[in-house]
Amino acid sequence: MESRPEYDAVVVGGGPAGSTAACLLAEAGHSVALLERWAYPRNKVCGGCLSQKTVRFLDRVFSLPVPALRQEGLIDFTGTGYALYIGSRRIFVEDLDEPVYFTSRERYDAYLAAMAAEAGAEVQTGAEVTAIDHAHRTVTTSDGDRYSARVIVGADGVHSRVRRTLPEGVVDRERWQSNLGWTLELAIPRREAEARADEGGAIRLDDDLATPHLILAACRWGYGWVFPNREAIVVGIGGLLSTNGGNLRDKFETFQKTVGFSAFADRKPIGCFLPLGNYIPSPAHEGTVLVGDAAGFTGPLLGEGIFYAHRTAELAAHAVDRHLTAGAPLAATYTALLRRRLIPELRAETALRNFVYRCLDARMHAPLAAFMRATKPLVIGAVQGTRSFRGFLRDDELHSAIW
Ligand SMILES: Cc1cc2nc3c(=O)[nH]c(=O)nc-3n(C[C@H](O)[C@H](O)[C@H](O)COP(=O)(O)OP(=O)(O)OC[C@H]3O[C@@H](n4cnc5c(N)ncnc54)[C@H](O)[C@@H]3O)c2cc1C
Structure with missing residues (x-):
């Protein structure tokens, strides 16, 4: 059992969200501990699909364009087309204007954690957080080690212990469960x-x-x-x-x-x-913020989560940096960033999801197929992030730099 010196931030969970937050905070000059319960490479159940949204993020934030991703062994397969079915009825099979890529989460997550370490974060593996004291901003691992920090970032996935220890009122549990x-x-x-x-x-x-x-x-x-x-x-x-x-x-x-x-x-x-649409609109309380799956951030239509893990971590890291360097209120700053840059998009995607699945419930397969054929360039653009789900217009809020 060991008590560590106080850090600026302790990040719980070393998936895409946690490693992104740790990396950006370390790059900004903050002392960061990243605590991951498994050793890398560790698996994560995932399709490993990287849409253009994600690829664009990796290029903009980590200077990892597609050729660099290939060189680093992070792209295993390139999908140049796709097929969409309703039941066993083919709606279309067609080429994509821009490909989607497939990665191995073992390698992807290990690479990102190594990047965080290179940026200066102290990456501890085999460190399962078992207790969180939000008032004193301290987390304890199963070995009894205690880490205290000015800020706690909960990036510990869909079962997030950090989320479950937040006070009632931060998470609308009924909405969480129903989505x-x-x-x-x-x-x-x-x-x-x-x-x-x-x-x-x-x-x-x-x-x-x-x-x-x-x-x-x-x-x-x-x-x-x-x-x-x-x-x-x-x-x-x-x-x-x-x-x-x-x-x-x-x-x-x-x-x-x-x-x-x-x-x-x-x-x-x-x-x-x-x-699948149970994102928490204000996933923060005092000195704690949640990012990625821990806060329910995935696309409600398809459950794409890697992009949202990265992007919420970027927004949270910015809010944490403003808090640590200029005293900006943490929860309000993060919530405002989410409200402006992400939540309108997720709301619009939820509306499309509800429309599609209600049509399927009503067995309106033929009209739905016709709708999909008519709108496919727009919907594909929104899935790939070249358009917004809000009116399928071009919109850069999803991708714009904030630092
Ligand atoms: C079947 C399936 C298929 C999917 N396919 C895709 C896809 O193709 N493309 C896509 O974009 N998204 C996909 N997703 C979603 C995507 O996998 C997640 O949204 C993404 O992994 C979220 O990243 P994260 O960093 O928030 O959480 P995670 O990747 O879950 O990382 C959380 C980390 O926290 C660690 N941890 C947990 N608890 C503790 C603790 N107490 N102490 C310390 N560490 C802890 C875990 O070990 C883990 O490493 C899929 C999901 C599922 C379930």
Whole structure:
């Protein structure tokens, strides 16, 4: 058991959100401890899809354009097209103007944590935070080590202990629960998937398993996906827990059959929660802020979370820096940044999500398919971040620099 010197900030959780916050704060000259419970490389259940939103962030904030990401081994696969289905009915298969990329979270997260360490953050692995004292801004790990700081950043994912120890009133628990997603995902080694790909489900995947597939109505208020990667084909299904109840496992089996992978029905998918529109509008209390999944920040339509982890961490790091250097009120500064730069976008995306899933509930498949065909360049632009979900206009609030 050890008591450490006081830090400017202690960041709990070393995923994309925590490493981004730690890196930016260390670069700004603050003393930072980043506490991660596992050793790197550690896995995270994830499709590993990096949209253009994320790629643009990595370039702008970390000077990591796509060629550098490739050189660092952070891009495993490039998706140049995509396929969209409602059930087993094909809506379209087409090329993308700009690709999406697929990464391995083992490497991606380890790289980001190493970057935070290089920037000067003290990265502690095997450090599971088990107690948080918000009043004294102290966290304690399972080994009994105590870290105190002027600010605590909760970046500890969807099950966030930091969030759960905040006082009632910060988190609207009913809203959190009703927008919480539940996912099942299985990574099938590519060689095995290729050998079985011609098994013949109702959806016939492309022969070289190179096209990302999104399948609406694979479950309620959610979708299924088949994402290609270099070494594995990632098959998953995820939707709101409140509408799917406990029967997602059956739907996953049906989904595997639909995409021709029933040969892998005996392999157990990994289950994981995913925020799906339950972002906390003001995820801060006194000296504590929440970022990424800990605060429920993912895109409500598709559950894309890597971009939001990075972006909320950037906004939070800015608010923490203003607080530490100029005495700006932490919670109010962070909330104002979120309100201006992120929340209007998430609200608009939620409205689209509600429209799409209500149409599916009402089995209005044909009109929905027509709507999707008519709006696809706009929706794809919004998913990729070249447009906003707000009226599908061009809008830079999502990407603009704040430092
Ligand atoms: C099945 C599935 C598929 C997905 N696919 C995609 C996708 O293709 N693209 C995309 O953009 N997003 C996807 N997401 C969402 C994405 O994975 C998350 O939004 C993203 O990982 C959030 O990053 P984070 O840093 O906030 O949290 P995490 O990545 O969860 O990191 C949290 C970290 O905190 C650590 N931690 C937790 N508790 C403690 C503690 N008490 N003490 C110390 N450390 C702790 C954890 O070990 C972990 O390293 C998917 C999610 C799921 C579930």
